[in-house]
Amino acid sequence: MLIKTVFAGFGGQGVLSMGLNLAQAAMLEGKNVTYLPSYGAEVRGGTANCTVAISDEEIASPVASAPEYVVAMNKPSLVRFQNQLESGGILFVNSSLIEADISRGDINLVEVPANDIAKKLGSPKSANMVMLGAFTRKSNLVSLSTLIEALEDTLKKKKKVLEVNKKALEAGYSYFK
Amino acid sequence: MSGNSIIGEAAIRAGCQCYFGYPITPQNELTEYMAAHLGRRKGCSFVQAESELAAINMVYGASLVGARTMTSSSSPGISLKQEGISYLAASQLPAVIVNMSRGGPGLGSISAAQSDYFQATRGGGHGDYRTIVLAPSSGQELADFTHRAFELADKYQIPVIILGDGMLGQMMEPVEFKHEAPEKPPVRSNALRGAKGRPSRAITTFTSKPTELEEINWSLFRRYQLIQRRETTYEAFMAEDAKLMVVAFGVAARIAKGAIKNVQAEGLKVGMLRPITLWPFPSAQVTSLSNKVKQFLVFEMNMGQMIEDVQLALTGNGDVSFYGRPGGVIPTPSEVAKVISRIYYQKGLK
Numbered sequence: 001m002l003i004k005t006v007f008a009g010f011g012g013q014g015v016l017s018m019g020l021n022l023a024q025a026a027m028l029e030g031k032n033v034t035y036l037p038s039y040g041a042e043v044r045g046g047t048a049n050c051t052v053a054i055s056d057e058e059i060a061s062p063v064a065s066a067p068e069y070v071v072a073m074n075k076p077s078l079v080r081f082q083n084q085l086e087s088g089g090i091l092f093v094n095s096s097l098i099e100a101d102i103s104r105g106d107i108n109l110v111e112v113p114a115n116d117i118a119k120k121l122g123s124p125k126s127a128n129m130v131m132l133g134a135f136t137r138k139s140n141l142v143s144l145s146t147l148i149e150a151l152e153d154t155l156k157k158k159k160k161v162l163e164v165n166k167k168a169l170e171a172g173y174s175y176f177k
Numbered sequence: 178m179s180g181n182s183i184i185g186e187a188a189i190r191a192g193c194q195c196y197f198g199y200p201i202t203p204q205n206e207l208t209e210y211m212a213a214h215l216g217r218r219k220g221c222s223f224v225q226a227e228s229e230l231a232a233i234n235m236v237y238g239a240s241l242v243g244a245r246t247m248t249s250s251s252s253p254g255i256s257l258k259q260e261g262i263s264y265l266a267a268s269q270l271p272a273v274i275v276n277m278s279r280g281g282p283g284l285g286s287i288s289a290a291q292s293d294y295f296q297a298t299r300g301g302g303h304g305d306y307r308t309i310v311l312a313p314s315s316g317q318e319l320a321d322f323t324h325r326a327f328e329l330a331d332k333y334q335i336p337v338i339i340l341g342d343g344m345l346g347q348m349m350e351p352v353e354f355k356h357e358a359p360e361k362p363p364v365r366s367n368a369l370r371g372a373k374g375r376p377s378r379a380i381t382t383f384t385s386k387p388t389e390l391e392e393i394n395w396s397l398f399r400r401y402q403l404i405q406r407r408e409t410t411y412e413a414f415m416a417e418d419a420k421l422m423v424v425a426f427g428v429a430a431r432i433a434k435g436a437i438k439n440v441q442a443e444g445l446k447v448g449m450l451r452p453i454t455l456w457p458f459p460s461a462q463v464t465s466l467s468n469k470v471k472q473f474l475v476f477e478m479n480m481g482q483m484i485e486d487v488q489l490a491l492t493g494n495g496d497v498s499f500y501g502r503p504g505g506v507i508p509t510p511s512e513v514a515k516v517i518s519r520i521y522y523q524k525g526l527k
Contacts, residue, residue, distance in 0.1 A: 065511070
């Protein structure tokens with residue numbers, strides 16, 4: 001089973017680190033995984049997105065033309081990627097920043113007020129991890145505990161940042177019952 | 178790890194002592210990795226050169242004195258390095274040159290492409306020479322082939338090119354490193370390290386006597402023949418009862434593999450030959466395949482470069498179709514699967 005996810009937003013929202021952490025967690029669970037980032041080469045704060053492919057078999061292409069999941073952190077990403085989503089796929093929308101006007105009837109919408117939840121936790125910057133937590137709950141691609149393990153590895157030299165991010169992950173995960 | 182970082186780590190583990198680079202997307206993570214990890218190793222040095230020309234000539238100097246040496250760039254930067262590569266070839270100096278190629282011609286795009294096949298496999302610079310060209314298609318191969326590149330360079334005293342692309346460089350994949358960095362770097366007996374106790378030597382690329390140069394050319398040629406005999410490598414995938422053979426290298430081969438799995442599920446007998454060394458090209462393998470298979474599809478992310486080597490190997494003994502996407506567009510496995518099916522039916526194989 002090959003599942004592809006696109007995380008998209010603007011530079012600084014942490015969309016690349018969402019994808020990276022998911023990829024790390026999938027690797028820890030012994031799955032085949034590729035992570036392909038894409039960002040404006042010569043600008044700061046431009047659009048950024050990354051594709052994570054997770055599979056039990058060898059992965060032919062890390063590029064997703066019809067991803068099963070799209071996580072849109074800002075409006076331009078929603079506009080750009082909602083048409084690419086596989087029929088029956090799930091569109092995750094950061095409802096703190098975007099009003100989700102969906103033009104397709106064959107996809108599922110999951111709204112997560114990621115920035116609001118992060119603000120409540122006292123760490124507005126961790127909206128990406130809130131979203132990743134919620135995404136993990138709904139997608140079941142990896143378990144929350146491996147995701148935390150992956151995060152601990154990435155942030156092993158930054159204990160304080162790790163705690164903040166862990167809390168955000170858990171808050172996002174438990175946003176859905 | 179990103180593909181670029183994988184090459185950096187593998188190079189250090191292969192005993193690379195000197196790296197000289199000049200920044201260019203999409204290979205910057207490699208330069209960055211070497212800056213962070215190579216410079217602080219004992220007896221090693223990292224230099225961000227003032228230009229590509231400077232970088233390749235620093236490689237020449239470091240190789241002269243016996244260091245395992247690497248540089249990296251992307252298409253336009255590799256063009257600038259060609260003069261130096263020709264000089265390395267003439268002086269019979271080992272070096273590893275990484276090209277994380279992008280769309281071209283000109284400054285092109287920063288997306289993945291395979292349009293530097295001609296440049297890499299035909300020498301690239303002026304003069305009658307070859308370089309060994311390795312074409313990885315995954316993170317693991319980036320690690321394995323980087324190690325092999327250093328070994329081959331030393332063994333045959335020749336520049337070796339690793340021809341990747343923007344996608345391989347940027348993509349992250351799990352990887353296992355099979356070698357530990359050596360305690361002491363390997364010593365090359367012909368390096369210039371002071372003439373204590375022996376007559377002095379000179380390594381130059383100029384000789385005023387045509388007959389002398391002819392002898393140098395002959396000795397290079399004999400070495401190239403040896404490399405062709407010994408080092409040609411390829412991968413055959415589902416080739417046994419194939420009626421149509423796809424020929425693809427690098428990232429394109431990886432995409433083609435996915436496409437072939439799709440069409441196999443529909444009962445089409447399609448296999449693939451993936452050249453791993455682009456030079457030496459596995460011509461003998463293509464020739465012997467043509468005894469069993471008559472239909473070939475060459476798939477490249479350019480407008481048709483490797484196809485010439487396939488046609489040369491077949492010498493008319495087989496029908497060759499082509500599918501290419503140039504400019505940095507990365508085709509999907511399902512797109513390639515459609516092309517394979519169309520050709521399969523067009524050629525009456527089903």
